[in-house]
Every structure is written in C-alpha cells, then in structure tokens.
Amino acid sequence: MNIHPIPIESKYIKKGENHITEIITSLKREINKGLNIEDGDFIIVSEKFVATGENNLIDESNVKVGFWAYFCYYWSKYLWGYILGPLLKTRPDRIKNIRKMPKKETLKHKQTVINYVGLRYALKPASEGGVDLTNVPGTYAALLPKDPQKSAEKIYNAIKKELNLDVIVMIIDTDATYKFFKWYITALPYGIEGIISKIGVLGYILGKLAGLLKVGGLCGATPLAIAGNNIYKKYSMEEILYIANMADRSQGEPTKSIHNIMREYNTFEITEEILEKLSHKPIVFVKNIKDIGEK
Numbered sequence: 001m002n003i004h005p006i007p008i009e010s011k012y013i014k015k016g017e018n019h020i021t022e023i024i025t026s027l028k029r030e031i032n033k034g035l036n037i038e039d040g041d042f043i044i045v046s047e048k049f050v051a052t053g054e055n056n057l058i059d060e061s062n063v064k065v066g067f068w069a070y071f072c073y074y075w076s077k078y079l080w081g082y083i084l085g086p087l088l089k090t091r092p093d094r095i096k097n098i099r100k101m102p103k104k105e106t107l108k109h110k111q112t113v114i115n116y117v118g119l120r121y122a123l124k125p126a127s128e129g130g131v132d133l134t135n136v137p138g139t140y141a142a143l144l145p146k147d148p149q150k151s152a153e154k155i156y157n158a159i160k161k162e163l164n165l166d167v168i169v170m171i172i173d174t175d176a177t178y179k180f181f182k183w184y185i186t187a188l189p190y191g192i193e194g195i196i197s198k199i200g201v202l203g204y205i206l207g208k209l210a211g212l213l214k215v216g217g218l219c220g221a222t223p224l225a226i227a228g229n230n231i232y233k234k235y236s237m238e239e240i241l242y243i244a245n246m247a248d249r250s251q252g253e254p255t256k257s258i259h260n261i262m263r264e265y266n267t268f269e270i271t272e273e274i275l276e277k278l279s280h281k282p283i284v285f286v287k288n289i290k291d292i293g294e295k
Contacts, residue, residue: 019053049282120200148225178207179216220245
C-alpha cells in the first residue's frame with residue numbers, strides 16, 4: 001500500500017493542558033503552509049499526547065509496593081531476561097535493558113501497573129498495559145486514555161467544528177499488535193474492533209510464538225480507537241494496521257526508550273525542561289487512498 005505519513009510537530013504539552021487545542025493549532029499551521037487535508041484523510045494521534053492532555057498520569061513515587069510487585073520484578077528481570085526473552089527471540093538490546101532494570105523504580109512501576117491495569121499486564125517484561133514512562137516528567141507514568149474511543153470522537157468533533165473537515169481520527173500506541181493464525185491480538189487493554197485485547201502478557205507470548213512458528217507475527221503499532229468519516233471501513237484490518245505502524249515509525253525514536261534518555265542526560269528522572277527541548281511529533285497526517293465516492 002502506497003502511503004506517505006507526514007508527522008506534524010507540536011509543542012510539548014504538560015499534564016492537563018488542552019491537547020485538542022494544540023492539535024487544531026498544529027493542523028491550522030500546516031494547512032497554512034500548504035498541507036492539503038481533505039475529507040476522509042487520516043489524522044493519527046499518539047495515545048501519550050491524549051493521556052497527558054486528559055491528565056491521566058500517575059506519580060509512581062507515591063505508590064506503596066506490595067508482594068506482587070516484587071514477584072513481577074523478579075519474574076521480568078530473571079525469567080524474561082535470561083530464559084523467556086532469549087527463547088522467544090526478543091531483541092538483544094531489549095534483553096539487555098530487562099536485565100539492567102533498576103529495582104526501586106521497577107517495583108514502583110510494576111505496582112502502578114497492578115493497581116491501574118492488572119497483574120496479567122505487569123507480568124509482561126516491559127511496556128506493561130500501555131503504562132509508559134517515556135515523554136513524561138519526573139516520577140510520573142502515563143496511563144492509556146480512560147476511554148480511547150470517546151477521546152477519538154472528541155478530537156474528530158473538534159476538527160469538524162474548527163476546520164470543517166470530515167477526517168478519520170485514529171489514536172495509536174507503539175505497543176504491538178500481532179497476528180496469530182487468523183486472529184489479531186495485543187497485550188494492551190484496548191484495541192479497535194477486530195483486535196483481541198485485555199489478555200495481558202498472554203497476548204505478547206502468543207504474538208512472539210506466532211513469529212517463531214511462522215503462523216503470523218508482528219504487525220506493528222496498535223490502533224486503540226478510530227472515529228470519524230466512515231470511509232475507514234473500506235480499509236482491511238491489515239491496511240489499518242499498516243497505516244498505524246507507518247504513522248508510528250514516522251514519529252521518530254528520540255523519546256521512545258527511557259534508557260536512551262537516561263544515557264543522554266545521565267539521569268533517571270526526566271524533567272519538563274528536558275522534554276520541552278525535545279522534538280515532539282504526536283500527530284501524523286496520512287492521505288486517504290480509497291475512493292470516497294464508492295458505494
């Protein structure tokens with residue numbers, strides 16, 4: 001499928017700051033520069049951008065660690081780091097990061113995942129349940145939007161009202177969707193219709209096995225919600241996943257790994273001042289390639 005995702009830069013928004021206003025401002029700026037956005041085109045938004053605007057962040061420093069957090073820490077560091085990771089052909093750099101995970105911070109993070117998403121997600125070695133530490137300040141962690149579908153609809157309605165455009169709004173998460181035989185699965189708690197979600201670490205294991213057994217494998221970023229112009233229904237699941245993944249890849253890598261930031265700034269805690277210096281491209285434009293006049 002011949003698509004050309006165009007990432008759109010925005011300012012760094014702080015928790016609770018109006019993300020929808022920033023989306024409209026960013027789109028207007030690009031339209032004024034000549035970007036031709038038409039009815040049926042895709043506006044794809046990072047889930048972190050939405051969660052930050054919706055103030056869906058948790059300060060992990062306030063979390064009280066319990067037994068299951070310790071269990072998940074040792075499970076991840078040793079079982080995933082030395083046995084399951086290598087067996088399932090996890091990337092060597094990711095295995096290295098798992099083996100080096102800092103105990104104090106990981107315990108807090110695992111407990112946060114258990115508290116807000118559930119144990120079955122905390123058993124995943126990293127990127128557990130979409131609870132993310134990158135691109136957020138200090139000891140905060142970003143949860144997924146509470147209702148991704150409602151969030152997508154709000155963005156769509158604002159674009160329609162402010163820009164008079166009937167687009168498709170898709171909210172995506174970098175965490176993967178996999179194909180397992182004929183099914184699409186994710187380890188996240190959400191996915192659009194047609195993606196099996198809410199199965200936690202099992203989704204990750206099945207996805208990795210699918211690749212090893214050559215009965216499926218990695219599809220890429222996960223669409224959490226989709227709203228707007230119904231032309232998106234003319235796209236197959238494979239096409240929607242391809243668009244989501246291409247959009248995700250176009251956003252770049254600078255803040256996608258907490259370990260990269262730790263190395264660059266020689267710190268574990270990332271401040272808002274650091275985040276404001278980084279480039280942020282949470283919005284991606286993709287041109288619709290289906291005939292909008294088809295019946």
